[in-house]
Amino acid sequence: xxxxxxxxxxxxxxxxxxxxxxxxxxxxxxxxxxxxxxxxxxxxxxxxxxxxxxxxxxxxxxxxxxxxxxxxxxxxxxxxxxxxxxxxxxxxxxxxxxxxxxxxxxxxxxxxxxxxxxxx
Amino acid sequence: xxxxxxxxxxxxxxxxxxxxxxxxxxxxxxxxxxxxxxxxxxxxxxxxxxxxxxxxxxxxxxxxxxxxxxxxxxxxxxxxxxxxxxxxxxxxxxxxxxxxxxxxxxxxxxxxxxxxxxxx
Numbered sequence: 067x068x069x070x071x072x073x074x075x076x077x078x079x080x081x082x083x084x085x086x087x088x089x090x091x092x093x094x095x096x097x098x099x100x101x102x103x104x105x106x107x108x109x110x111x112x113x114x115x116x117x118x119x120x121x122x123x124x125x126x127x128x129x130x131x132x133x134x135x136x137x138x139x140x141x142x143x144x145x146x147x148x149x150x151x152x153x154x155x156x157x158x159x160x161x162x163x164x165x166x167x168x169x170x171x172x173x174x175x176x177x178x179x180x181x182x183x184x185x186x
Numbered sequence: 187x188x189x190x191x192x193x194x195x196x197x198x199x200x201x202x203x204x205x206x207x208x209x210x211x212x213x214x215x216x217x218x219x220x221x222x223x224x225x226x227x228x229x230x231x232x233x234x235x236x237x238x239x240x241x242x243x244x245x246x247x248x249x250x251x252x253x254x255x256x257x258x259x260x261x262x263x264x265x266x267x268x269x270x271x272x273x274x275x276x277x278x279x280x281x282x283x284x285x286x287x288x289x290x291x292x293x294x295x296x297x298x299x300x301x302x303x304x305x306x
Contacts, residue, residue: 089295094239096258099232107230112219115226119214138216175209175304182299184292 088183105178108154113137114147118156122170130165208303225298228274233257234267238276242290250285 086098094102109115120134135144148168151157156174160167206218214222229235240254255264268288271277276294280287 089239089242090290092239092243094236096232096236099235099239103230103232103235106226106235110223110227110230112216112223115219115223116214116216119209119212119219122209123212170210172304175302179299179302179304182295182302184296184299 085177086181088185089181090183090185094181102177102181104154105156105174108151108156111147111150113139113143114151117144117147118151118170121157121168122175128167128169130167132165134168205297206301208305209301210303210305214301222297222301224274225276225294228271228276231267231270233259233263234271237264237267238271238290241277241288242295248287248289250287252285254288 086094086102109118116137117134120137121129124133131144131148135141137144139147148157148159148166152159152168154174155171157168158171159169206214206222229238236257237254240257241249244253251264251268255261257264259267268277268279268286272279272288274294275291277288278291279289
């Protein structure tokens with residue numbers, strides 16, 4: 067008999083690239099503000115932001131935790147921050163052998179980028 | 187005799203437009219991560235994000251608090267959130283007569299926009 071898995075509530079980010087128009091274009095609806103505020107919250111810690119930048123800028127767009135963990139905090143703290151970034155939908159992860167590999171979720175980055183776009 | 191005004195410590199944001207290269211271009215240095223994380227923290231609350239979008243999208247780029255305060259929270263809460271946005275360097279304000287008028291600080295928005303830019 068199959069064991070049922072617990073349902074994990076994650077922000078729906080499939081359409082983050084479509085959400086939202088630039089902040090300068092109109093007032094943000096409530097639902098979008100909740101979704102986007104959660105992404106900014108994940109980036110509101112300097113160590114998390116540095117980890118995110120290390121993954122985003124890693125050759126091939128993917129980083130092993132072993133490549134990025136020298137940010138001056140303990141390994142459990144790195145794991146905690148990576149979990150927060152993953153839970154917010156900013157990163158995806160994959161275990162391969164001994165290591166976990168992280169990638170930036172393109173839709174989440176695109177959504178934030180679009181929201182904060184400066185009118186040209 | 188003139189009364190001396192208290193010195194308010196605000197983040198130095200004049201060069202926020204120069205800070206930082208896109209997150210996909212390289213690892214973010216510690217000082218920049220602290221500065222930018224503080225901006226994202228200010229946007230990590232849905233009500234603050236909505237207030238920020240209302241000011242950013244207001245005709246003329248400036249909004250009276252009287253134009254933007256119907257966000258479903260009390261007036262003191264609106265004031266508290268606007269203060270947080272101002273302290274983070276995301277808004278500037280000016281009192282004219284009865285009302286306070288808010289503008290987005292262009293360098294702060296440009297800095298975040300540049301940091302989260304998606305490679306084309």
